[in-house]
Amino acid sequence: MSSQAELPVPLNVYEKHWRLFVDDASIKEPATLPVQNPTRSFWLHPTSENPLAKEGSQGALSKDADICIIGSGITGISAAYHLAKAVAGGSGGTNPLKVVILEARDFCSGATGRNGGHLTPAGFLDFGMRKKVMGSKEALKQYALEAHSVREITEIIKANDLEEKVDLVSGGHFDLIFTEDELTEAKSDFEAAKAAGADLDYVRWFSRDEMIETFGTKYPAAKIHGHNLWPMKYVTQLYYLAQKSFETAHGSSLRLHTNTPVTSIKSSDDKKRRWSLQTPRGSVSCNIVLHATNGYASHLLPFLAGPNGIIPTRGQIIATRAAVSVDSLSRASWSGNEGFEYWFPRPTTSSENPLVILGGGREIEKDFELNETDDSIVNKQASKVLRAFLPAVFPGKFDKKDAPEMEWTGIMGFTKLTDPFVGPVVDLNSNASGKTSYLGQYISAGYTGHGMPRTYACAEAVVSLILHEMGGGTRDDWVRPDWLPARYLTWVREAADKGAQGA
Ligand SMILES: Cc1cc2nc3c(=O)[nH]c(=O)nc-3n(C[C@H](O)[C@H](O)[C@H](O)COP(=O)(O)OP(=O)(O)OC[C@H]3O[C@@H](n4cnc5c(N)ncnc54)[C@H](O)[C@@H]3O)c2cc1C
Known part of the structure; x- marks a missing residue:
């Protein structure tokens, strides 16, 4: 498990993030209209890709x-x-x-048009919190809704032969677990969801040793269903x-x-x-x-x-080149640090090392980039931790000195x-x-x-x-x-x- 010193991002901060919604009366300004000069997102450029x-x-x-x-x-x-x-x-x-x-x-x-490209139906994480809020039966519906959405989307893509056009990759999703607290919470969510009737037989847990051997990272993980695409x-x-x-x-x-x-x-x-x-x-x-x-x-x-409403929240992404081939990264998508960071290697048919799309870093700011509608700029602190993140998680697979090929922001809508x-x-x-x-x-x-x-x-x-x-x-x-x-x-x-x- 990790200590704070080993990773560039703050750990175990989900609760602190949530408290901003409960305690911070200053979050109350209505959103602006979208700004007219947004940062360049990988997914929207060149413009010829967006007919x-x-x-x-x-x-x-x-x-x-x-x-x-x-x-x-x-x-x-x-x-x-x-x-x-x-x-x-x-x-x-x-x-x-x-x-x-x-x-x-x-x-x-x-x-x-500016997101991380993950199409991951939640497996069991946060079940405990949801059960507390809505009871087991309703909490299970949240997972059913995501399974329904993802099934329909992938069926539309397949039925219309669009896999290549939209770069659909169905490689599963790893939730990397950085701390003991996270592991305890994840296991507790898993057991609670299972006890409530969720079918979780497909979930595979990976130990620290298995992860070191297979992927060169020392953090344990749960593997669930997941896809990535060009949104x-x-x-x-x-x-x-x-x-x-x-x-x-x-x-x-x-x-x-x-x-x-x-x-x-x-x-x-x-x-x-x-x-x-x-x-x-x-x-x-x-x-x-x-x-x-x-x-x-x-x-x-x-x-x-x-x-109590919808808080505009700025997310940030870099597109960074791996120092190894896609085979040694896997074609799955990944997230870690309670979901604050998320990444996946873009599909590549050449021998070129893949471009990895990595989002996150906003937890470095005290206000977690809440109440921000300006996606014409990037946050410098987030930039710094995003550059350091993958080299720290996968030693030897990313070169710290390599500058990202692209970096951009986008506005999410957060609710309590x-x-x-x-x-x-x-x-x-x-x-x-x-x-x-x-x-x-x-x-x-x-x-x-x-x-x-x-x-x-x-x-x-x-x-x-x-x-x-x-x-x-x-x-x-x-x-x-x-x-x-x-x-x-x-x-x-x-x-x-x-x-x-x-x-
Ligand atoms: C950086 C980042 C990373 C993310 N990563 C992921 C991920 O990997 N996986 C995932 O599941 N989700 C991710 N998300 C969240 C996901 O992208 C959003 O939940 C989803 O795209 C929301 O879609 P939407 O159509 O509701 O909103 P949007 O895509 O934001 O569309 C809303 C549209 O409304 C337009 N608009 C707003 N106001 C007006 C107005 N007054 N008049 C006319 N038009 C207006 C905007 O310009 C915008 O195009 C991420 C989001 C961001 C920003």
Whole structure:
């Protein structure tokens, strides 16, 4: 096990991080809009890799839609995909349906286009905490939701022969364990999840000696299911699939307007539509708004600012060249230090040593980079520890002197208990009459740096609710998918939070 002196990052700080949400009253400013000059992310460059980057940014802006989706990350495009399936299937009284996606910057240039590329369904970690908050049965749903999302995503990729296009690698995932405290917690989560009925037979524990022998690192690990991919390329393909389905449904349409930030949402003057979305290019009227804005959600929904809402949080990544071949690193993805660091080698067909995408380092700052919306800069302290991290964990496999080939930041949306907000927009601070003031607005956001295995399912749930309500149903007679924890639902959350405080 490790002592602090051996690794460049602070260890056992998860609890300290969480306390910021409970104790730090200063975290309360609404998010800004996304900045216009973000750092260069590996996944978005060269621009030719992002064919939809500027889609719909010139010419006429759509004036009217049934549904407007704000945000073109994996949430927004997954929602478009689920709507496309409903439209093509003619379900829910949806035809014809006009959907418009509005994106502040280039296509998919938020967290999804700047992340670590891991698609890892959680195995059992944090089960103890979740059980305390929601009870065993509901806690298990969180894991079921992630398994559902990842299964669907990989099936879409395989069914459409997209593995190579999106660089899908299904190599499993190692959770490296640095300290005795972490190991005790991980074993306790494992036993508790198993006792609650989770099928964990696939989990493989590796001892320190096995890890030294196999991977040249002295930290024990648990190996779970996991994949890595090129997130923006997957989202691009998902958009194309959605577009194709819309084209088959007569009268329906899907339009994307990038570089079109929504600056405010007003009641519409047009009697046929509820809402009017204001942008520098003009306004768009619609009945339904889906906020797929993740870390930026509180810009348009200021009541979400603060520790009970969604805190924009800056994450940082480097792309660094290994000093050894991919065979001696494995094709798996990895995380360590309670998930604060995460990395994987990019697939390579040549004899060249692989580029490793490594994220983390924000725990070096006292405020953990919470409340930051500026991804035009990198944090110098985080840069320093990221450069030192892999050489310390895998002695001899990375050269400390090698500068990263790229480095960038992105904005995540953190919530106190790591759960996203899914469902109709409900102002938790308002009185009963205020709660109707967002009628027709929905949200799926706040994945706390772990969105790749959750956004697809959350978008599926919110779209199902939207279509149900468009068809005359209510949230009371909507059937919740059996993998969706009730706690994720916006209208259930307030009561659940009160329960958690007493836990
Ligand atoms: C550095 C980093 C590393 C990460 N690593 C991983 C990982 O390896 N695995 C994992 O599972 N998760 C990871 N995450 C988290 C994951 O990327 C997110 O949870 C996920 O991408 C969220 O998707 P989204 O579509 O909800 O948000 P985003 O991708 O952020 O999309 C939101 C979009 O909304 C747009 N927008 C915001 N406000 C407005 C507005 N007013 N008008 C118009 N458009 C607006 C933004 O420009 C943005 O494109 C990481 C995140 C970061 C930043």
